Amino acid sequence: MAESDNPIFRIADRAAGLRASGFDVISLAAGEPEAPTATHIVEAAVTAARDPRTHHYGPAAGLADLRERVAAQHPDHVTADHVQITIGTKHALHLALGALAGPGEEVLVLRPSWPGHVGAVESVGASVVPVLVDRDGLTSVDALEAARTPRTRAVVVANPSNPSGVLHPAGLLAEIAAWCVDKDVWLVSDEVYGGLVFDADPFSATAVVADSSRLVVVDGVSKVHAMTGWRVGWLLGPTEVVAAARAQVSATITHVPSITQYAALAALTAPVDADTVADYRASRDLLVGKLAQVPGVECPTPAGGMFAFPDVSKLLSAEHPTAAELAAWLLDEAHVAVVSGEVFGDDGTLRISFALDQERLTEAADRLVSALTKAGS
Ligand SMILES: Cc1ncc(COP(=O)(O)O)c(C=O)c1O
Known part of the structure; x- marks a missing residue:
């Protein structure tokens, strides 16, 4: 999809235009926290930039300390040899696939x-x-088996999901992983929102699958640590996959810039502040609670991530025939930017971020409630 065709960019452009005309636009469209990166992480990068060791080439695999730190978040059988540092989670996905x-x-x-x-x-x-996921936003071995052909090589599951915030529970993930081993299909587990789980303990697929011979995890510091611009992620899996990824990194970018790797190391060295997750949970509850006030809107409570994903299909009408048109109208009417579900493959939904401070979120949610109520009446 060209960027100009992408509803996220279209909404962002319109929001920027309205802001330039002096309107107080609140964006709940971005897939990233509004907060800046924590000071201790920024300071670690400044210190690293002053250290001449970062002024020269480093290992293609990524810094040994960072790879060890990543491995330490997983069960003992995962070592630094199973980790390749990448330019964000997106790069890890590309290299894994x-x-x-x-x-x-x-x-x-x-x-x-x-x-x-x-x-x-x-x-x-x-x-x-x-x-297609089921009504609860989950997949199953039966659904995957129905889609499998002799050419199937992998399945990608984000846990929790963007846009729905649905978490595949440990037991289901283990079943899917076992099916993958049985059918010689790889499970690519995207865990970039894995630290943002609200009603259960967070877990990686590495901790729940019995046999990790067909498992690759992709992850990064972008979301949980508010570091989307730093571009550090990793791929974790069997050494043959890591070796293939490393060869690509070596042949293309040489390695991820060392300074940002030191920033990521600082991020992973201090545990995620319990208050951060509690704040996200409170923001989720605030937004979901407000949306529940709108007749006709159904909003499941996301188990993790940073988005609510309400079904607004009952509000679609001759005036707003699609969720994309409803989102465009919400921007004009309420000056709140949200993303329509079509970009994720679901036409009757909106994706609404709750990754911003609660005062602004309350203001935005109140505006959405009145506008959506008007749209449905
Ligand atoms: C599910 C999912 N995976 C990966 C990414 C990309 O993360 P990164 O910024 O680390 O490349 C995103 C970004 O929105 C995402 O939503």
């Missing part, structure tokens, strides 16, 4: 899902086979 699939082969992608999963599969020349 490049190692696992190619032209003429298929990758199962859940729908709705973050469009980057489709883009990553296409970037390696493989074909996307969409697998």
Whole structure:
């Protein structure tokens, strides 16, 4: 999809235009926290920039300390040898899929899902086979088996999901992983929102699967640590996949810039502030609670991530026939930017971020409640 066709960019452009005309626009459209990166992380980068060791080439694999730190978040059988540092989670997805699939082969992608999963599969020349999630936003071994062909090489599951915030529970993930081993299909577990889980303990697929021989985890510091612009992520999996990814990194970018790797190391060294997750949970509850006041809107409570994903199909009408048109109207009417579900493969929904301070979120949510109530009446 060209950027100009992407509803997220269209909404962002319109929001910028309204702001330039002096309107108080609140954006709940971005897929990133509004907060800046924590000071201790920024300071670690400044210190690293002053250290001449970062002024020269480093290892293609990524800094040993960072790889060890990543491995330490996983069960003991995962070591630094199973980790490749990448330019963000998106790069890790591209490298993982490049190692696992190619032209003429298929990758199962859940729908709705973050469009980057489709883009990553296409970037390696493989074909996307969409697998619709069930009413609860989950997939199952039966749904995956129905979509599998002899060309299927991998399935991508984000846990929790963007846009729905649905979390595949540990037992279900373990079943899917076992099916993958049985069918020689790789499970690519996207855990970039894995630290933002609200009603349960967070877990990685590495901790719940019995056999990790067909498991690759992609993750990064972008979301949980408010570091989207720093571009540090990683891929974690069997050494043959890591070696293929490393060869690509070495042949293309040489390695991820050392300064940002030191920033990521600082992020992973201090535990995620319990208040951060509690704040996200409170923001989720605030937004979901407000949306529940709108007749006709159904908003499941997201188990994790940073988005509510309400079904607004009952509000669609001759005036606002699609969720995209409703989102455009909400921007004009309420000066609140949200993303329509079509970009994720679901036409009757909106994706609404709650990753901003609660005062602004309350203001935005109140505006949405009155505008959506008006749209439905
Ligand atoms: C599910 C999912 N995976 C990966 C990414 C990309 O993360 P990064 O910024 O680390 O490349 C995003 C970004 O929105 C996402 O939503």
